[in-house]
Amino acid sequence: MALNTPHAPAIATAEATSSATGAQIAAALREAGIAALLTLGLSIPILAFKTEQNQANALYLQPRWGVVAVACALIFALRFVLCLRAARRAAAPPRLKAPASPALQKLFGIAVPLFLGVAVAYPVLATLASGGLGGARYWVDLGILILTYVMLGWGLNIVVGLAGLLDLGYVAFYAVGAYSYALLSTTFGWSFWLCLPLAGILAAFWGIILGFPVLRLRGDYLAIVTLAFGEIIRLVLINWVDLTNGGAGISSIPRVTFFGVPFDSSEGGFASLFGIPFSPMHRMIFLYYLILMLALITNLVTIRLRRLPVGRAWEALREDEIACRSLGINTRNTKLTAFAIGAMFGGFAGSFFAVRQGFVSPESFNFLESAIILSIVVLGGMGSQVGVAIAAVLMVGAPELLRNLDFLKQVFGAGFDPNEYRLLIFGLAMVAMMVWRPRGLVGHREPSIVLTERKAISGSLVKEGHG
Amino acid sequence: MRWQDDPVLEVEHLKMRFGGLVAVNDLSFSVGRGDITALIGPNGAGKTTVFNCITGFYRPSEGMLSLRHGDGSTLLLERLPGHSISWKAKVARTFQNIRLFTGMTVLENLLVARHNPLMLASGFTVFGLLGLPGFRDAERQAVEQAKFWLEKINLIDRADDPAGDLPYGAQRRLEIARAMCTDPILLCLDEPAAGLNPRESHELNELLLSIRQDHGTSILLIEHDMSVVMGISDHVVVLDYGTKIADGTPEEVRNDQSVIAAYLGVEDEEVEHVEAEVGL
Structure with missing residues (x-):
């Protein structure tokens, strides 16, 4: 406690706080009133009227002043509490910002093995919880989806988090990977295990192709060009009908096999080979462990790369490009390796996507995908592997939870679908994050090498990169 | 002359x-x-x-x-x-407005200066990724060199602190040491x-x-x-x-x-x- 009040005696501060309360409340009320009025103004075009159809199929406006009143009251209360808190905090003596407590650090130490354990045991847990392989299908499918995004987040983390290059077109490499597998396997009949590295290499090649023209660009300009690149790939996929079958996509892509053994009920299939009753869930569980392995490889390689000169050069590039040049780092090649390696992992994930779906079409690779992957990286804390994993679970898993909140129907009526509010909650979460954790969930950086004592580096010192 | x-x-x-x-x-x-x-x-x-x-x-x-x-x-x-x-x-240089890698530790700053020799030793990342001993030796040498310079500029106790946390005078010295690490x-x-x-x-x-x-x-x-x-x-x-x-x-x-x-x-x-x- 003595730490919190370094100079002023405690009594004096308490007096100052209590005497200021009356004025504070008045100011907070005024602020809240203004906010409520603003809400009212905004509500009139957005909330106040709803278009409905009557029996004659004609549109009419149904006023909803009750909803507007609720919204205004909510905003009033929220703003009032926030203002009061801010005023209290301003009146209170400045607190010394405590460094990350040892308990928190220990929590991070436990978190990693815990996550790993849960991830490995997940299909078993899901089966036990839903009482049978068939019932676990939804949950294993969700797990695969989350892990795909974890892997994509880790891949993009190399480009955005480590090298500080803002890439808005990451989905392009995902698409290159997916189409590589789809085309190679349907045209030449090559197996997944042969196509997987090829898809990675092709995506890395496209990463370099993208990298060259954008090397000179920084910040916003880099972001716009990468965004355009993502769109170009998607438009080429739609319009090059001879190769890609256009918007109809490529279907009947060969399914994954257990190292050559197909997952089917035939004589030489997986089930009969191991002497267990056939279930389509075997393939799903295999896919789950496949993406888990791919994601973990991505993670291990990234952790390793961070401790190698190339990884340090990426981070140095994010911190100060000019200093890098003066130290003899070839900034062009360093950026290209970041693009290429990030793209390679995107390609692996894409190839997995194709083998899981058995069908690819350009619609799966729109800008929203890039935006989601980028927000996973930003929400997680740029450069932090654990943070990206947590963010992927939150961003992909939480919207799925919305589907299961049936009890809300009893509150809001049968027509209420919480899933419709997905993007709203998404936006609110982003705003909340900007207010409370502007550097992401894990806002500190781990040093890549330690001489005597490992200390986390505060996010306020770490730069985001200029592109 | x-x-x-x-x-x-x-x-x-x-x-x-x-x-x-x-x-x-x-x-x-x-x-x-x-x-x-x-x-x-x-x-x-x-x-x-x-x-x-x-x-x-x-x-x-x-x-x-x-x-x-x-x-x-x-x-x-x-x-x-x-x-x-x-x-x-x-030829190495420092800058009028200090250009350290503020979010990296003092030691990391000095190791970035050894980028090219370490890159060669790590076989352009391939050997390093496999963890071959040649790279580990090279890195140990680079750390030794960094320690030498840290002792010389009296920053050995702060080797694991972020460079941005150092006082101004120490940042100037560190920038000179970083330039010297490129030999x-x-x-x-x-x-x-x-x-x-x-x-x-x-x-x-x-x-x-x-x-x-x-x-x-x-x-x-x-x-x-x-x-x-x-x-x-x-x-x-x-x-x-x-x-x-x-x-x-x-x-x-x-x-x-x-x-x-x-x-x-x-x-x-x-x-x-x-x-x-x-x-x-």
């Missing part, structure tokens, strides 16, 4: 033009091997532009910058790509004493003298602090409006009339003379 007999860097007819502005005009001077050479001049004289030309940040409009290694080989700096100047030509034969310092208190600036003098003595590195520095310039330099080059106005030992430069005029203006009688001319 060592800078005439055995120069490490020869600048010949250097000219740097930015559009219509000539920042450096027909500048020639040499930097002696093992000398501490000071480049001084009033603000805007073109000193940093000369530095940027030498270290590859600008491509000179005209002129030749030849760097002579101890084995007699000569490299033309204006023809090298920017990143080769540190790696091939062994340069010519170290270019852009105002190393700016913002230092007298004690720190004295320590800086000691550090620079020991770099010259123990490592045989020649030093070229831009400085406004005359206690540093006159105290340690063997050779002073004075610039004004992009041209050289004096070149010699500190004593010669101190007594040079054109230098005094450039720094302090002209004598009072001349001012009266000029005022009379314009009718004041």
Whole structure:
């Protein structure tokens, strides 16, 4: 406690706080009133009227002043509490910002093995919880989806988090990977295990192709060009009908096999080979462990790369490009390796996507995908592997939870679908994050090498990169 | 004069033009091997532009910058790509506004300076990714070198702290140590004493003298602090409006009339003379 009040005696501060309360409340009320009025103004075009159809199929406006009143009251209360808190905090003596407590650090130490354990045991847990392989299908499918995004987040983390290059077109490499597998396997009949590295290499090649023209660009300009690149790939996929079958996509892509053994009920299939009753869930569980392995490889390689000169050069590039040049780092090649390696992992994930779906079409690779992957990286804390994993679970898993909140129907009526509010909650979460954790969930950086004592580096010192 | 007999860097007819502005005009001077050479001049004289030309940040409009290694080989700096100047030509530099990697630890800052040798040792990442012993040895050596420099600049206790947390004077020293970790034969310092208190600036003098003595590195520095310039330099080059106005030992430069005029203006009688001319 003595730490919190370094100079002023405690009594004096308490007096100052209590005497200021009356004025504070008045100011907070005024602020809240203004906010409520603003809400009212905004509500009139957005909330106040709803278009409905009557029996004659004609549109009419149904006023909803009750909803507007609720919204205004909510905003009033929220703003009032926030203002009061801010005023209290301003009146209170400045607190010394405590460094990350040892308990928190220990929590991070436990978190990693815990996550790993849960991830490995997940299909078993899901089966036990839903009482049978068939019932676990939804949950294993969700797990695969989350892990795909974890892997994509880790891949993009190399480009955005480590090298500080803002890439808005990451989905392009995902698409290159997916189409590589789809085309190679349907045209030449090559197996997944042969196509997987090829898809990675092709995506890395496209990463370099993208990298060259954008090397000179920084910040916003880099972001716009990468965004355009993502769109170009998607438009080429739609319009090059001879190769890609256009918007109809490529279907009947060969399914994954257990190292050559197909997952089917035939004589030489997986089930009969191991002497267990056939279930389509075997393939799903295999896919789950496949993406888990791919994601973990991505993670291990990234952790390793961070401790190698190339990884340090990426981070140095994010911190100060000019200093890098003066130290003899070839900034062009360093950026290209970041693009290429990030793209390679995107390609692996894409190839997995194709083998899981058995069908690819350009619609799966729109800008929203890039935006989601980028927000996973930003929400997680740029450069932090654990943070990206947590963010992927939150961003992909939480919207799925919305589907299961049936009890809300009893509150809001049968027509209420919480899933419709997905993007709203998404936006609110982003705003909340900007207010409370502007550097992401894990806002500190781990040093890549330690001489005597490992200390986390505060996010306020770490730069985001200029592109 | 060592800078005439055995120069490490020869600048010949250097000219740097930015559009219509000539920042450096027909500048020639040499930097002696093992000398501490000071480049001084009033603000805007073109000193940093000369530095940027030498270290590859600008491509000179005209002129030749030849760097002579101890084995007699000569490299033309204006023809090298920017990143080769540190790696091939062994010219390192610091910046007027400190450019450390603030979010990386002090030790990491020094290891980034060993990027090229470590990159070779890690087989361009392939061997390093596989964890082969060759890379681990190279990294251990780089850490040893970093420790040597950290002890020298009294920052060994703060090796695991982020560089952005260091006080200003320590950041200046760290930037010099980082440049020295590239094993340069010519170290270019852009105002190393700016913002230092007298004690720190004295320590800086000691550090620079020991770099010259123990490592045989020649030093070229831009400085406004005359206690540093006159105290340690063997050779002073004075610039004004992009041209050289004096070149010699500190004593010669101190007594040079054109230098005094450039720094302090002209004598009072001349001012009266000029005022009379314009009718004041």
